[in-house]
Amino acid sequence: MPVPSNRFWEQWLVAHRAKPEACVTFSLSPSPSLKEYIDELDPGMSLDWSSEDYQGARGLRRQVLDRYGYRPVCDVDDVLITAGAQEANYLALTQLLRSGDELVIDAPGWQQPIVLAEQIGATVKYVPRIEARGWALDLDRLEALVTPKTKVVFICNPNNPTGRVEDEQTLRAVIGIAERVGAHVVSDEVYRGLEWEGPPTPRVATMYERGVSTGSVSKLLGLQGLRTGWMVTRDRKLIADAMVLRENTSEIMNIMGERIAEIALRSDRFAAAVERSRLIGHARIERLDRFVADQPALSWHRPVAGLLGLAYLDRPITAEAFAQRLLAPPYNTFVMAGDAYACPRHLRLGAGGVSHEELELGLSRMAQLLAS
Incomplete structure (x- = not known):
């Protein structure tokens, strides 16, 4: 549809x-601007992707692990480079949800999963964020909403649009509720690194075998035009399934975007x-x-x-x-x-x-x- x-x-x-x-x-x-990266780009590099890795440049995947703290729990084969966090969310949700399944999502929160779930024919359930408590997740409501039909619990953390960050204790409670029915937890962590107070945002991929962390170089580094992001998960089947889906849509990532992103994620830069x-x-x-x-x-x-x-x-x-x-x-x-x-x-x-x-x-x- x-x-x-x-x-x-x-x-x-x-x-x-x-x-x-x-x-x-x-x-x-x-x-x-592009000029900040020109000197470190090889003008003789080929723009042909046929010899590249379908999971994304290996060096870039290592940089994602190192810069965003997914090691030592996750390794390079747990990372799939995508066309921004948007494609990462798309690949994860369209492989995990089927018609008749349930998606439980934070509200207010990121809208993309709702659109995708409705297109698939899944039922969307909303776990409210409570404004009077600083937009905290209502964990009691989440517990009541999750059923054996629930395949994905999705959160945007740090949250768009409230700027709320759920801490590790809360994320472990979310994971426990999802694990009860074998559901995945997908966490859009694209704003990670822009915390103004408190500890860094927890990484769901390091906390749960069915956890999926998505992110990109867009928000923290301002590199939205590269359309370069990632999915990190220890669920290797999900990564393999996502690669099959992408082969029949965008096929493979853009070489130039990956090269510039790899430069941007070098430790000193x-x-x-x-x-x-x-x-x-x-x-x-x-x-x-x-x-x-x-x-x-x-x-x-x-x-x-x-x-x-x-x-x-x-x-x-x-x-x-x-x-x-x-x-x-x-x-x-x-x-x-x-x-x-x-x-x-x-x-x-x-x-x-x-x-x-x-x-x-x-x-x-x-x-x-x-x-x-």
């Missing part, structure tokens, strides 16, 4: 066509890039937090990770109507309405993907509309 549309995609499409002058909803760290992203990102989150504090109509739980947060709009107008007015002249500014996450009274505020000047312009115009 056709892939169903959703409000998340529809809002992006409308905003893209509107060509806004400012944006306060992006989640990407500053993007470097990676450390410097992460330091830069964290310095800029933390200052941006501080700026958003001050903005929310200064607006009587807004309140939020400050994100503990990532460049996103979900702010409650206390005005006699829906978030969708507010976002539409903000996108139109004279404001020409894009903010995502929370109905993309079934939160019609919230706005997704993001501090990434734009210059400091554009962020300030967007916040200024949002403040004008809130004051009106």
Whole structure:
């Protein structure tokens, strides 16, 4: 059946066509330019993929293990390089779910798994995040939702759009619930490395044999244009099945993207890039937090990770109507309405993907509309 549309995609499409002058909803760290990698690329390298590894460049897989802390539990054969975290999620979910199965997913949370499950014919069950508790997962509800039909429990951790991070104790509770029925736990960890407080985000692939961690070079390093990510899991059958599926879709990864990603993940480069992203990102989150504090109509739980947060709009107008007015002249500014996450009274505020000047312009115009 056709892939169903959703409000998340529809809002992006409308905003893209509107060509806004400012944006306060992006989640990407500053993007470097290609010239930063040119000197380390071999101009004589072949762009033919026929001699490459179908799991992705072995050197890149080693770098993923080393930089993101999957060793010693996982090794190079537990990594599949993908076209971003999006393809990693796609490959995992479309191989694990069948019509009539159940997917249990955090809400609010990442929308892609919902679209994929509905296209497959699986039943989607939502485990709520509790706003009054800082968007914590409702573990009691999760326990009640999981049944023998549950094949996947999906979480976005750090969470998009709330910036919540579930700690190791919570993740072990999630794993215990899933293990009871033999379900996989898929954890989208694409914002890992952008934690502003507390310990690093736990890696599900290292905690559970049916755990699947997905990630990419997009959010932390700003390398979204490379379309290079990964799936890490000790379930070798899942990796083999995912490779079969990809052979019949995108076939194999792009050579140039893998080469640049391997350079970006070298230890000296990676450390410097992460330091830069964290310095800029933390200052941006501080700026958003001050903005929310200064607006009587807004309140939020400050994100503990990532460049996103979900702010409650206390005005006699829906978030969708507010976002539409903000996108139109004279404001020409894009903010995502929370109905993309079934939160019609919230706005997704993001501090990434734009210059400091554009962020300030967007916040200024949002403040004008809130004051009106």
